[in-house]
Amino acid sequence: MSGDCILTIDHLTMRFGGIVAVNDLSLDAGRRKITALIGPNGAGKTTVFNCITGFYKPSSGTMRLTHDSGTEIHLERLNDFRISKQAKVARTFQNVRLFPGMTVLENLLVAQHNALMLASGLTFLGLIGTPSWRAAEKRAIDHASLWLDRIGLLARADDAAGNLAYGDQRRLEIARAMCTEPALLCLDEPAAGLNARESAALSELLLSIRDEHGVSILLIEHDMSVVMEISDHVVVMDYGVKIAEGSPHEVRDDPKVIAAYLGADEEEAIAVMESGT
Amino acid sequence: MSASRGPGALFIFKKALISAVVALVLFSLMIGIRTEAGPTGQLIYWTRFSDLTLMVAAVFGGSIAVELLRQWWGPAGTVRLVPPGVQTALTLGRRAVAPLLLVFTFLVPVIFYDQRYILDLGILVLTYVMLGWGLNVVVGLAGLLDLGYAAFYAVGAYSYALLATNFGLSFLVCLPLAGMLASLWGVMLGFPVLRLRGDYLAIVTLAFGEIIRLVILNWQSLTGGPNGISGIPRPSLFGIPLTPGDDGLAAKLGIEFSATHRIVFLFYLILALALLTNWVTIRLRRLPIGRAWEALREDEVACRALGINTTTTKLTAFATGALFGGLAGAFFATRQGFISPESFTFQESALVLAIVVLGGMGSQLGVALAALTMIGGFELFRGLDQYRMLVFGLVMVFLMVWRPRGLVGHRAPTVFLQSNQAISSDLVREGHG
Numbered sequence: 001m002s003g004d005c006i007l008t009i010d011h012l013t014m015r016f017g018g019i020v021a022v023n024d025l026s027l028d029a030g031r032r033k034i035t036a037l038i039g040p041n042g043a044g045k046t047t048v049f050n051c052i053t054g055f056y057k058p059s060s061g062t063m064r065l066t067h068d069s070g071t072e073i074h075l076e077r078l079n080d081f082r083i084s085k086q087a088k089v090a091r092t093f094q095n096v097r098l099f100p101g102m103t104v105l106e107n108l109l110v111a112q113h114n115a116l117m118l119a120s121g122l123t124f125l126g127l128i129g130t131p132s133w134r135a136a137e138k139r140a141i142d143h144a145s146l147w148l149d150r151i152g153l154l155a156r157a158d159d160a161a162g163n164l165a166y167g168d169q170r171r172l173e174i175a176r177a178m179c180t181e182p183a184l185l186c187l188d189e190p191a192a193g194l195n196a197r198e199s200a201a202l203s204e205l206l207l208s209i210r211d212e213h214g215v216s217i218l219l220i221e222h223d224m225s226v227v228m229e230i231s232d233h234v235v236v237m238d239y240g241v242k243i244a245e246g247s248p249h250e251v252r253d254d255p256k257v258i259a260a261y262l263g264a265d266e267e268e269a270i271a272v273m274e275s276g277t
Numbered sequence: 278m279s280a281s282r283g284p285g286a287l288f289i290f291k292k293a294l295i296s297a298v299v300a301l302v303l304f305s306l307m308i309g310i311r312t313e314a315g316p317t318g319q320l321i322y323w324t325r326f327s328d329l330t331l332m333v334a335a336v337f338g339g340s341i342a343v344e345l346l347r348q349w350w351g352p353a354g355t356v357r358l359v360p361p362g363v364q365t366a367l368t369l370g371r372r373a374v375a376p377l378l379l380v381f382t383f384l385v386p387v388i389f390y391d392q393r394y395i396l397d398l399g400i401l402v403l404t405y406v407m408l409g410w411g412l413n414v415v416v417g418l419a420g421l422l423d424l425g426y427a428a429f430y431a432v433g434a435y436s437y438a439l440l441a442t443n444f445g446l447s448f449l450v451c452l453p454l455a456g457m458l459a460s461l462w463g464v465m466l467g468f469p470v471l472r473l474r475g476d477y478l479a480i481v482t483l484a485f486g487e488i489i490r491l492v493i494l495n496w497q498s499l500t501g502g503p504n505g506i507s508g509i510p511r512p513s514l515f516g517i518p519l520t521p522g523d524d525g526l527a528a529k530l531g532i533e534f535s536a537t538h539r540i541v542f543l544f545y546l547i548l549a550l551a552l553l554t555n556w557v558t559i560r561l562r563r564l565p566i567g568r569a570w571e572a573l574r575e576d577e578v579a580c581r582a583l584g585i586n587t588t589t590t591k592l593t594a595f596a597t598g599a600l601f602g603g604l605a606g607a608f609f610a611t612r613q614g615f616i617s618p619e620s621f622t623f624q625e626s627a628l629v630l631a632i633v634v635l636g637g638m639g640s641q642l643g644v645a646l647a648a649l650t651m652i653g654g655f656e657l658f659r660g661l662d663q664y665r666m667l668v669f670g671l672v673m674v675f676l677m678v679w680r681p682r683g684l685v686g687h688r689a690p691t692v693f694l695q696s697n698q699a700i701s702s703d704l705v706r707e708g709h710g
Contacts, residue, residue, distance in 0.1 A: 084584030099575035101705030162704035
């Protein structure tokens with residue numbers, strides 16, 4: 001993809017012993033665009049995410065993140081928490097990882113940890129309770145309330161996160177990631193387990209995150225209705241390699257993609273397509 | 278009737294019989310036969326079959342009682358409707374527990390002024406309340422299982438003892454120094470265990486506790502080894518000693534000297550230290566660092582994804598917990614006037630951990646109640662002589678069955694928008710990350 005990219009991955013390879021989970025993958029994620037990463041189960045999509053967000057150290061390859069200011073950051077050189085703190089990459093997880101025993105509001109305050117830590121004078125000013133800290137805390141709560149309002153959970157702010165319905169938990173996880181003020185938001189199957197109405201609401205939320213907050217989104221998703229509706233660019237992976245990319249419509253009609261999803265040979269897939277049309 | 282209410286009389290009888298047989302086998306040697314070494318070293322033994330019979334009968338009767346109770350209570354998980362009036366009364370009662378307990382604690386030296394035993398017990402309970410609150414930061418909030426907490430208690434005590442005896446520094450100078458030194462050791466323990474989780478973390482902290490104790494035991498030239506350190510200065514009230522002499526507090530105030538003054542002073546000193554621990558912990562919980570501790574307990578991976586530095590978060594938890602342990606240790610040294618490695622064994626760590634777990638992990642009130650139950654209860658059963666440990670153990674087992682998540686089994690949120698509602702312990706994770 002040409003043009004302005006927030007994330008450029010070059011020749012990324014990730015090996016686990018003898019298994020090559022991701023093999024020489026190169027992809028670009030456009031600035032203020034939604035890039036979808038799709039592929040059958042076990043294609044290596046989540047491994048790519050784990051490399052980007054620092055949970056794995058890639059075996060080889062580079063991942064270059066360019067902020068709006070022009071600063072370039074090599075993600076493979078940062079480790080775990082610094083990717084969120086310095087590179088401003090936030091993520092959600094395939095199996096939702098909230099803090100179940102904390103309230104919905106507390107979950108969003110934990111996400112603002114680094115900003116609040118500075119405001120509390122590394123705890124010392126906060127311990128005394130200076131006015132500047134109180135003001136910062138109030139701002140953080142207002143910011144969290146704003147996001148709760150956006151995802152329709154304001155009324156449940158004081159409930160335990162573990163008590164929310166599954167769809168609400170997924171939305172809360174996205175809101176929590178957004179509270180870290182990211183430049184790039186990585187979502188691992190945000191529509192998994194959602195019903196049609198919830199998926200539609202999710203699409204709307206993601207589009208507004210892109211358009212109103214100017215955040216770039218990298219998305220792993222199996223729900224094709226969501227992918228087709230909101231993606232600007234789609235990258236298809238199978239067995240750790242990229243097999244196709246392009247606009248949603250280009251990808252949908254690509255015989256290689258259909259073959260990968262059907263688990264069949266390319267020729268067979270073409271035959272199926274031709275007999276169908 | 279019996280058919281509709283569950284198993285019949287025959288079943289209950291059979292179950293009780295089996296329990297009685299098991300008890301007979303178990304206790305026949307433990308209680309039935311008593312052995313002792315005679316005056317010339319030979320083995321003397323005599324039988325105590327009456328005690329054995331009593332014990333087996335108690336198990337038999339107890340088994341029937343438990344089974345009947347269970348039938349009366351209904352299956353586990355039965356939802357019982359509590360009238361709203363009773364509910365509000367219960368909530369009010371629960372809210373009043375903490376303030377009432379605090380007021381009572383303040384009045385203890387006034388009420389029991391001439392009962393030295395009660396005052397000493399009160400000081401002991403408060404020491405454990407403080408230790409429990411300190412460990413609560415590490416185990417209850419950050420979810421890091423620490424089996425070597427007595428190490429920090431020891432570091433605090435020895436720091437105070439050495440500084441006070443060798444350099445003649447006053448209590449108010451030594452106290453923060455002892456706390457800081459313990460805190461430093463907390464960080465030193467923190468570094469190697471950062472990458473460990475669960476059981477492995479517990480084992481390393483256990484080893485750390487033993488290392489500190491063994492170093493103290495063997496470093497004769499500094500710590501006096503097994504002989505310990507004696508002649509540790511008693512605390513003074515801003516430099517005024519509590520002695521019978523002319524420069525003592527009693528003489529300055531123009532009142533008659535009494536040895537109880539010092540005990541009362543120690544009581545309020547440990548109360549102040551414990552309340553300081555409580556206040557700091559409550560404040561910290563509402564600050565980003567405290568929330569990060571709890572988030573770490575809930576899900577470490579999610580914490581890292583949110584840009585939280587888990588290394589410093591864990592280290593600050595260890596350091597804060599160790600700080601309070603060290604302060605309690607310094608108090609212990611000044612109260613006893615003599616310390617030796619025997620006071621800082623694994624049993625001490627286990628006792629403090631038991632207090633935190635029994636109290637309900639993370640709950641300040643729960644830990645205070647648990648310390649009162651454990652230390653006070655242990656004294657309460659003193660009259661039972663050799664059965665003291667047995668009864669005490671049984672009470673602990675019953676308490677944990679009755680309240681598996683501790684005496685106060687819910688988590689209070691640190692911040693709220695509209696309503697401050699407690700979170701059920703079923704949702705709160707135990708951590709050990």
